[in-house]
Every structure is written in C-alpha cells, then in structure tokens.
Amino acid sequence: DSGVTQTPKHLITATGQRVTLRCSPRSGDLSVYWYQQSLDQGLQFLIQYYNGEERAKGNILERFSAQQFPDLHSELNLSSLELGDSALYFCASSVAGQSGNTIYFGEGSWLTVV
Amino acid sequence: AQSVTQLGSHVSVSEGALVLLRCNYSSSVPPYLFWYVQYPNQGLQLLLKYTSAATLVKGINGFEAEFKKSETSFHLTKPSAHMRDAAEYFCASGAGSYQLTFGKGTKLSVIP
Numbered sequence: 001d002s003g004v005t006q007t008p009k010h011l012i013t014a015t016g017q018r019v020t021l022r023c024s025p026r027s028g029d030l031s032v033y034w035y036q037q038s039l040d041q042g043l044q045f046l047i048q049y050y051n052g053e054e055r056a057k058g059n060i061l062e063r064f065s066a067q068q069f070p071d072l073h074s075e076l077n078l079s080s081l082e083l084g085d086s087a088l089y090f091c092a093s094s095v096a097g098q099s100g101n102t103i104y105f106g107e108g109s110w111l112t113v114v
Numbered sequence: 115a116q117s118v119t120q121l122g123s124h125v126s127v128s129e130g131a132l133v134l135l136r137c138n139y140s141s142s143v144p145p146y147l148f149w150y151v152q153y154p155n156q157g158l159q160l161l162l163k164y165t166s167a168a169t170l171v172k173g174i175n176g177f178e179a180e181f182k183k184s185e186t187s188f189h190l191t192k193p194s195a196h197m198r199d200a201a202e203y204f205c206a207s208g209a210g211s212y213q214l215t216f217g218k219g220t221k222l223s224v225i226p
Contacts, residue, residue, distance in 0.1 A: 002157065033213055043204065043216040056212045090157065097212050100146040100165055105158035 003027065004106035006091050012112045018079040021109045023091030025072055029104075031055070031097025032074040034066055037108070038087040049074060050097040081113045116141045118207050120217035128225045133177075133192040135220045137205030140186060146208035147188045149179055152219075153201045161203070164188060175199070200224045 003026035013019055025032050034046040036059075045058035049068035060066075063081075068074045078085060088108045094101040121136040139145055149161040162173025169181045179190045188205060202221045206214040 002159070004157075031212075042218045045213045045215070048213055050212075058213065092158075100208055102148075102160060102163055103208075103214055104160065105150070107157040 002104040002106060004091055004093050004104055006089075006106035006109050008109055009107065010110045010112075012114060013081060015081055015083060015113055017081050017113075018077065019081065019111065021076040021078070021089055021091070021111075023074045023076070023093075023106060025074070025091075025093030026104055029093035029095050030072065031094045031101070032068050032072070033092040033094070033103060034060075034074070034076050035090040035092065035105075036087045037090060041087075043090075046076070048097060055097055078111070083113050086111055086113045116145070116207050116215050118205050118215055118217040120203075120205050120220050122220050123218065124221045124223070126223040126225060127195045129197060130194050133190070133195045133199065133222065135190040135203050135205075135222065137179075137188045137190065137217060138186050139188060139205075139207045141207060145188075147179075147181065148206040148208065148214065149173065149177070149188075149190050150204045150206060150216075151175075151201045152204065158204065161190070195222075195224045197224050197226065 005024040031050045033048045036044045046060040048056040066076045090108045092103045092105040094103045117140045119138045147164040150158040162171045172178045202219045204219045205217040
C-alpha cells in the first residue's frame with residue numbers, strides 16, 4: 001500500500017459525459033501528479049500540483065482540468081468524454097515535487113467510456 | 115528532452131533463470147532513474163531508485179539495477195526468477211524535471 005488513495009476504482013460512463021476522479025496523497029506529501037495509462041500511449045504525465053499551485057503541465061487535453069485543495073487532496077475533471085479517453089488514470093504524490101523525489105502511485109481509477 | 119527506452123516489450127524466462135530487463139535513458143543532466151512494477155490490475159509499485167549515491171542499486175523482491183553512464187543504461191536484474199515476478203516493469207527518468215518520463219514497459223512472463 002503506497003498510501004495514495006484514489007476513488008473511484010472503476011467508472012463506466014457514456015460519451016459526452018463528465019467525471020471527477022479523486023485523490024488523497026500520502027500523509028505529508030505536498031505534491032500531486034496525474035498520469036494516464038493507455039495501451040497505445042503508455043504512461044503519460046498529465047499535470048502536477050504542489051501545495052495547491054499548478055507546477056507542471058504535460059499532455060493534458062483542454063477538456064481535462066485538475067486542482068489541488070487546501071487539504072492537499074486533488075481532483076481530476078474529465079469532460080466531454082470520448083471513447084479514446086478510456087484509460088487507467090493514476091494519481092501519485094511526492095514530498096516536495098522536486099526532481100529526484102520518489103513518486104508514489106495509487107492503485108488507479110479505471111475509466112471506461114462507452 | 116529526456117527519453118527512456120525499454121528494449122523488449124515482452125520477456126519470457128524460466129523459473130529460476132536470470133531476469134534481465136533493459137533500460138536506456140537520454141538526458142542532458144544527471145539522471146534520477148527508477149524502476150516500477152505493475153502487477154495485473156494493480157498500481158505502480160516502486161522497485162528501486164538511482165540518485166547517484168551508488169551505481170549498483172538494490173531494490174525490493176531481490177531486484178537490483180546498475181547505472182552505467184558510459185552506456186546510458188540502467189538495466190534491471192534478478193538472479194533467479196519466481197512465478198510471482200510475472201508483471202509489467204517500467205523504467206522511468208526524473209532528470210531535470212519535476213515529473214517522471216516512463217518507458218513503454220516490459221512485460222515479464224515466468225515459465226514454470
């Protein structure tokens with residue numbers, strides 16, 4: 001158990017809908033990351049927050065957004081969903097979000113868009 | 115920009131045989147390198163991490179990896195494979211950026 005908690009574990013939704021994925025980082029970690037894992041793209045970095053502020057952005061679509069709240073939990077919002085958005089979405093956390101920090105991953109949220 | 119290449123998307127070994135999973139990185143700055151393992155239907159678990167303290171890094175479950183700067187490699191090895199080692203393994207680099215860049219993964223099968 002990495003200490004990173006993600007909900008829901010599985011989600012099935014229709015195209016065009018909007019979903020929210022939730023993440024609680026490890027106790028004491030200030031930085032949260034979101035990654036997408038799909039068969040064709042592999043593991044892709046989406047976005048990183050540090051202590052409530054956006055720190056780095058990766059291959060995140062404009063239809064996707066995220067935030068980190070004062071209690072350090074984070075949410076990833078996916079809207080206008082398409083079939084291609086079906087993937088495993090990981091949340092991860094690290095102490096300070098600096099290069100070289102160990103990043104711990106949650107179990108992931110399986111999203112299926114039908 | 116950094117990149118990570120894992121040679122072989124699928125590796126099969128017999129139980130008790132040596133496991134060797136290859137990873138090469140490209141980075142213009144000293145790298146931080148990681149190996150993660152993903153068991154079926156589970157998240158990513160950290161196996162080991164290189165941070166320049168020692169070139170040979172020992173991880174969990176009997177795995178180790180050796181950093182070779184001249185070869186820009188960070189191959190993962192285990193002397194004797196167990197059935198429970200069957201999983202997908204990911205090499206990742208954290209050089210010069212806040213997030214990790216992952217290789218495409220190598221699926222390890224262990225044959226009884």
